[in-house]
Amino acid sequence: MIIGLEHYKEKWSIQTDTAIHPGLEAITAALEEVGNPHKGGKFIHLAGTNGKGSTATFLSSILQAHGYSVGNFYSPCIEDLHDQIQLNSNPISPQELEPIMQQLSHVKTPLTDFELLTIAALLVFRKHAPDFAIIEAGMGGALDSTNVIIPEIAIIPSISIDHINFLGNSIEEITWHKAGIIKKWQPVVIGELPEKSLAIIRKTANDLHAEVIRPKAFKDLSLKLKGPHQLGNASLAMEAAKELLRKDFSEEKAINALSSANIAYRFEEVFPGVIFDGAHNQASAEALVKTVREVYPGRSIHVVMGILKDKDYINVLRELETISDHFTFIEFDYEKALPAEKLLLECGIKRKTILKYNDILPVCEKDEVTLVTGSLYLLSLLRNAKYSFFRLYQE
Template sequence: MINGLEIYKKKWNIETDRSIKPGLQAITAALAELNNPHQKGYFIHIAGTNGKGSTGAFLAAILRKHGLTVGNFYSPNIEDLHDQIQVDGKPVTEEEMDSAMARLSKLETPLTDFELLTAAAFLIFEQKKPDITIMEAGMGGRFDSTNVIDPELAIITSISYEHTNFLGHTLENIAWHKAGIIKKWKPIIIGQLPEAARNIIENEAKMLHAELILPEKQIDIELKLKGRHQKENAKLALEAAKEILLLKFNHDMAENALAGATIPFRFEEIYPNLVMDGAHNEASIKALVETIKEQYPGRPIHIVMGILKDKEYTKILRHLETVSDHFTFVDFENERALPAKTLFSENRSKIKTIVKYYDILPVPNKKEVTLVTGSLYLLSNLRNNHFEMFENYRIQKK
């Protein structure tokens, strides 16, 4: 579900397939009809189970600090589809999206929702001409609709179990999909990967004569984005910036950019005693649990959770139960959402309840830290319903 897309489809009478159909045939044909906008730019491609958005935000911040204009294609959205397509940190406007959709409405090739949004992104980047565009893969990599580009550099942030019904049930299968973004003779930067996954990536890189780069230097600066995993993401972005900027790279400017970089819903305090984090799979939940212990030692934690039905919610609950015995489960507006009653029945905590997602605010217990997690779609719904409250607090914090 891409929030806001239906409005444009209805306005421009565009029919799409809302299912997920990995493959490049349709998007390639559609882009050919549009005179191949994806071939007119300098691209960086990012894939990975977790860390794609943060790494892209870190890298964009460094490049902008060096005077470059930077496009970003994120997945999924925070508020709606406009923030998935950004130039210099500013979401695409309704007018720019209308212009893209007007052209897309004339396509003869039928597309899925995500393919349509990807094509719109390429048209907008073609029109706005950023110096560098950072494309985040939606799912996997090899057959993801973003993989029509020939990037100057690729990054694989992490590999763990995700979307197993599409990507396969082993780390080797999943790594094979991620490895599809590696291009011949172009460098590939990788994060800390499990050995089984790393072997697949190394073999693909060797076959394509792609230089494999593993950053070694630690990041010692204080980041706004909290957690040990964010320092790993920052390290990847720093290495990528060095590859892109070469002699123009300034380490002090890069570190200054990293220190100030932010992205919504990455352990973000959006109101006093209320933190939102978009962790939604076992690996990211493990990182979240570590960050909770690091940031709030000794504080009672109240977990508010909603999640999609295709996630490993039982394993996720077991990890979260190590830092909290107070849970609230919520139903939220998404056709793929897992019923809150399922989470309630699987949960082992002492205190648990079910509420409508908009009933969790305001936070009544000042001793507790309330942490909302499980799905970016849930967090997006909450932000949209309480936008004015959250924005006022964000401005006050500045």
């Protein structure tokens, strides 16, 4: 059974603020109420448009392979609320989260849902005291609720246009937000960034006396996570681990950990011929298209898609139209979901239709690969066995 945040809010009468107010004032005040759990432990902070989840998973695997315990705070969830907060790659249980939410019900400072979850994760990590806690920013960086921590190292895998309603329309504005996770004297590992972003990151780091580390991507490493961009994410994790572990670092252990690491919805074959990938902006769509061409050259692709209103869905569509002439747009129950009708109208492909998320997907044509993409919220819905969408594949 999927248990969401609403379950805990209703049970413990927790009221949250539905409006997003970027800034750290509210969460700082609330953290004070619960004993400042962010002021202790060794943190790694990730911000960036794409690659955060994969890089965090790679780094967690490397650290665990070296015998260290690791906490992870991911954003957003994959299956349900509990997999956002993990200990040694295992989602926390409802029994673990229950007393934390009960404690948070006494907090007087008004919080958003994400601020509430951020504090819950920090309380879990204070209780279990993992050797390292890897924290993924929810949106942006500078004004994100996770930016209360002082990390041992910051990681920025990529920067592109995303969350334009909150972060701005220009790459410079968005980069300012991402650069906000860089802290004084603490190194930052960065991926391949646009030149304008790189200039801002370098200036920010220089002003804070923070070393900028740019690793070289692997060329021949075998990974479960497919796509050339994952080699770049793996190299970021490797470089961060070297910096964190110093003399304790073993390249052999790190390579073995990278080779076995996996994460849901990163070009994941859920059923034979059915791929789930949470591409939801132009950069991630470009990476997905490259991976499809690499893994399925010459195959017909059926794109099944649903996405959120604040995403760059036009450019995502344009990218996906380069590999497919068959689209199905999914109408799903989520307040931030873009109406499927809007996607249908914007799509330039003639062969297109709309389905509800709990309809049965028509049988694929022979040799056709089904690519399910867009919102992670949608992917979670479709993967849940109680929905009929993929019964045909399971029978």
